[in-house]
Amino acid sequence: MATVAARTAQRVLASDLAQHTGEQVRIEGWIHAIRKFGAVNFLVVRDRSGMAQVVLEPEDVAPLDGLQVETVVAVYGTVEEEPRASHGVEIRHARVEVISPVTDVLPFELNKKKFKPTLDVFLNNAPVGLRYPTRQATFRLYSDLLFGFRDYLDHRNFVEIHTPTMVGAATEGGANVFQLDYFGRPAYLAQSPQLYKQIMVGVFERVFEIGPAFRAEEHYTVRHLNEYNSLDVEMAFIESFHEVMDLLIELLEHMVQTALERHPHDAELAGMQMPRFGEVPRLKFRDAQRMILERYAEDRSNDLDLSPQDERWIGEWAAEEFKSDFVFVTHYPTSKRAFYTLPDPEDPEHSLSFDLIFQGQELVSGSQRVHRYDQLLQIMEQRGMNPESFAGYLQAFKFGMPPEGGFAIGSERLLMRLVGAENLRETTLFPRDVNRLGP
């Protein structure tokens, strides 16, 4: 039986037990598995650091009668070395105290090697399903990727900003926005922080934002959701949009490196590895079409954009010819890009824009922006846009904006490719799609 002294002992995490061999400790966590033998019984307790094995005498199992796994418990006992235990130590002479009992049966098993529910069943039960070790690992790595994102940009004097998600005018002028009732006036959920981050470049030169973006498109694919977390970067005084692409590649490498270093065990669980960067090729849009014609015998010369199949081919080409999982496609037709994209002065039909394709899927979109006020007004007029709706945005340009450019990374897509998930919903905590508004 545990002593009074042991009951007041500091909580020790499962992963630190080996450092407390011989000591009386308290661990707290969720019951991950119960294995009863009658004369000797095992309890696996899971906390944020990992798993711990507890050995219980028959009389000490009683508090758990009628309780299911995921019950939250405190366990008091002595840490002992035990080669038969998978972590080398276990807690013996243990006493269990139930903190939060669980009496219902789980919708699926969290303690099996194979996690079996279909995506729909998993998502419907995400609050508990996310506890499954590889799911935990995936989202801990996501946190690390964002940490790496901030860390890299912070070291280069970027300022983190937070701009409104409720806006009065649609960012890109399109119709695919969610409309709100804003005290009787129409308002919209921002499709991106694009206009605000450009405005803030006029203040800080270099900014970034991590925040939600909303799209009201009814897309039914594995790689689209109606809300996603966008990693936006914008930088001023650039000589060329190639600088922006240089930074992007370094940034991505740093993000993945950070995740792999901070949680190598999670990376292993989730199957995350450093992708191949190599010399990331930069292929002009028209050259990409030419490559597809030569290599895949499909004539795309009349297309103004790339199809998903085109992107898969381009990814394949980069992997084989450049040993890179990444490839930039640049100089997209100006007419297919947003109004703020700078047309190439030497070829105004094409723009100084780029998409980064990661393993055959679009991951990042960026460009050099129009920074001259008169040019912006002219483009808006050509596109039939009303400058009055963009008064705040235009003010930043009216009063002096340096040459600048930036990009937006689809963060869940990055994670999706890094862990080899087949559906973006697997790398989004609580995905929002046409049919799913909860949990």
Add this chain to the structure above:
RNA sequence: GGGCUCGUGGUGUAGUCGGCCUAACACGCCACCCUGUCAAGGUGGAGACCGCCGGUUCGAAUCCGGUCGGGCCCGCCA
């Protein structure tokens, strides 16, 4: 918005060109056995009327229509 496909106990599946299905298997759950498990093992047990509605038929999980829900492709994008 267009197309394809699937819907069986808590979970994952088998059965689906009609009748041996009063629905099978694995995991989970319950009971008992087992002093060392770690996807424990053994024995026994509970649990679905086959998404829902209607139709065809002597007879439907199995065929037809509708409906709801899931998944995938295309469009669109991150």
